[in-house]
Amino acid sequence: xxxxxxxxxxxxxxxxxxxxxxxxxxxxxxxxxxxxxxxxxxxxxxxxxxxxxxxxxxxxxxxxxxxxxxxxxxxxxxxxxxxxxxxxxxxxxxxxxxxxxxxxxxxxxxxxxxxxxxxxxxxxxxxxxxxxxxxxxxxxxxxxxxxxxxxxxxxxxxxxxxxxxxxxxxxxxxxxxxxxxxxxxxxxxxxxxxxxxxxxxxxxxxxxxxxxxxxxxxxxxxxxxxxxxxxxxxxxxxxxxxxxxxxxxxxxxxxxxxxxxxxxxxxxxxxxxxxxxxxxxxxxxxxxxxxxxxxxxxxxxxxxxxxxxxxxxxxxxxxxxxxxxxxxxxxxxxxxxxxxxxxxxxxxxxxxxxxxxxxxxxxxxxxxxxxxxxxxxxxxxxxxxxxxxxxxxxx
Numbered sequence: 066x067x068x069x070x071x072x073x074x075x076x077x078x079x080x081x082x083x084x085x086x087x088x089x090x091x092x093x094x095x096x097x098x099x100x101x102x103x104x105x106x107x108x109x110x111x112x113x114x115x116x117x118x119x120x121x122x123x124x125x126x127x128x129x130x131x132x133x134x135x136x137x138x139x140x141x142x143x144x145x146x147x148x149x150x151x152x153x154x155x156x157x158x159x160x161x162x163x164x165x166x167x168x169x170x171x172x173x174x175x176x177x178x179x180x181x182x183x184x185x186x187x188x189x190x191x192x193x194x195x196x197x198x199x200x201x202x203x204x205x206x207x208x209x210x211x212x213x214x215x216x217x218x219x220x221x222x223x224x225x226x227x228x229x230x231x232x233x234x235x236x237x238x239x240x241x242x243x244x245x246x247x248x249x250x251x252x253x254x255x256x257x258x259x260x261x262x263x264x265x266x267x268x269x270x271x272x273x274x275x276x277x278x279x280x281x282x283x284x285x286x287x288x289x290x291x292x293x294x295x296x297x298x299x300x301x302x303x304x305x306x307x308x309x310x311x312x313x314x315x316x317x318x319x320x321x322x323x324x325x326x327x328x329x330x331x332x333x334x335x336x337x338x339x340x341x342x343x344x345x346x347x348x349x350x351x352x353x354x355x356x357x358x359x360x361x362x363x364x365x366x367x368x369x370x371x372x373x374x375x376x377x378x379x380x381x382x383x384x385x386x387x388x389x390x391x392x393x394x395x396x397x398x399x400x401x402x403x404x405x406x407x408x409x410x411x412x413x414x415x416x417x418x419x420x421x422x423x424x425x426x427x428x429x430x431x432x433x434x435x436x437x438x439x440x441x442x443x444x445x446x447x448x449x450x451x452x453x454x455x456x457x458x459x460x
Contacts, residue, residue: 069189073197075247076181077204079140082240083177085208085322086215086233087147087170090154091116092292093216093318096300096311097226102160106297106429110421112164113293116171117413123175124410128403136180136187137248143176144244148237155230173237175410178202179402182391187251195332195388202383203328206376210322217315268394269404276451277389278408280344283443284382285412286419287351287436291375293417295358298429302363313363317372324373328380332388340389341448347381348444350374352437359433 091098091113098104104112123143130139150170157163181201189197212233219229296314304310334343354374361367386405394401420432 069193069197071247072181072184072188073200075140075244076184076197076201077207078240079144079177079181079244080174080201080204081206081208081211082233082237083143083147083173083208084205086212086230087151087237088116088120088174089209089292089318090151090170090212090230090233091167092294092296093212093314094226094229095293095297096314098163099297101226102163104160106294106424107421108160109297110293110417110424112160112167113289113417114414115164116167117289117410117417119168119170119172120175121407121410121414123172124179124403124406125175127176127179128400130176131180131183132400135248135251136184137244137251139176139180140184140244140248141241143173144237144240145173146170146176147173148234148241151230151234151237155227155234175406179406182387182402184248184251186391194391198387198391199329199332199384202387203325203380205383206322206325206328206380208322209325209376210319213315213318213320213322215315216318217312220309220311220315269401271393273454274390274393274404276447276454277386277393277405279450280348280382280443280447281386281405281409282412283348283439284351284378285409286416287355287412287440288375288379289413289416290420290432290436291355291358294420294429294432295362295372295375298358298433299362299368301429305363305365305368313368317368320369320372321376321379324376325380327377328384331381331384334381335385335388340385341451343381344385344447344451345444347378347385348440348447351378352440352444354378355433355437355440359430359437 086093095109099109123146127139127143130142146169150166150168150173153166153169154163157166178201182198185194185197185201215229215232216226219225296317299305299313299317300310304313305316308316338346351374354371357367357371357374361371386409387402390401390405416436420429420436423432423435
């Protein structure tokens with residue numbers, strides 16, 4: 066039980082840093098970056114996609130690291146990437162160096178999440194694994210909220226955004242130490258006994274995984290658009306009434322992160338509602354979130370509802386990716402989640418680039434509405450696809 070708590074808490078910290086400021090911080094500080102480096106919306110889209118490409122590459126490398134060295138090394142490498150990348154951002158003087166920092170920092174998320182599926186299977190009793198993985202996934206919410214709070218605190222100070230990124234970098238250093246200790250002396254192999262058929266990587270292409278990959282791709286596209294451009298959308302609309310424009314983005318991220326705590330209820334909601342209903346509801350919430358940020362970015366109720374819904378969607382789907390992949394492919398704990406995240410990362414890469422291209426022929430409001438349409442289509446199609454693929458298969 067003690068080891069379960071250590072893995073859960075370390076996982077929550079690692080995902081908080083890697084998926085909070087390291088992976089999502091670029092969008093939070095985009096207005097400041099645009100002013101400091103004279104970046105256009107199209108360039109911002111390319112930088113964001115480059116960061117998500119770093120995440121994608123790290124996902125592939127993390128699977129190799131875990132299989133050869135165990136989960137601890139992958140997590141420590143990820144925390145180190147977060148520290149170096151965020152330090153690079155804090156001292157950047159050109160768009161190219163900023164982009165390099167964003168890529169390195171974003172790569173940390175690829176190293177720091179999926180290995181915990183392996184760590185949980187090795188070091189956590191089976192009855193606690195679902196809860197542990199939900200806690201780890203939801204750690205992201207704290208990182209996002211704290212990133213927003215930090216941005217709020219430094220918005221009107223002399224040092225501004227550079228100080229925030231320096232603090233983020235120091236926090237990643239702390240995570241390196243904690244991960245090194247918390248993931249030491251794990252059992253060498255999960256206590257499972259599966260057939261060679263189950264262990265085959267070809268299982269990852271089984272048709273029962275297609276609905277999971279489908280929602281990962283869809284949400285990867287829409288969520289990356291939201292993370293990359295939501296704060297800029299609020300900033301371009303003049304910010305929230307009664308609040309300095311530079312403080313509106315941090316408020317959005319704090320709301321985003323706080324609402325993500327609903328992710329802790331994902332496993333229970335899955336038991337009560339079933340996967341088709343739960344996922345359809347999440348994507349309807351995603352649609353509403355995208356529509357609201359598109360048409361009411363400067364409205365307090367609209368912006369807060371939008372960010373809260375998006376945060377809830379991120380955390381709930383993160384938990385679903387984790388425990389659903391583990392149930393589909395129990396002998397491939399890390400690789401199965403990595404496969405899902407690779408598809409998610411492909412959507413991440415596509416989203417900002419497409420948004421930048423479409424923004425050239427329509428305003429950003431239209432881009433958010435189009436993204437909302439994709440979420441709506443997913444909400445409609447997923448329950449049908451799920452039932453067709455599974456029929457009477459175990460859920």
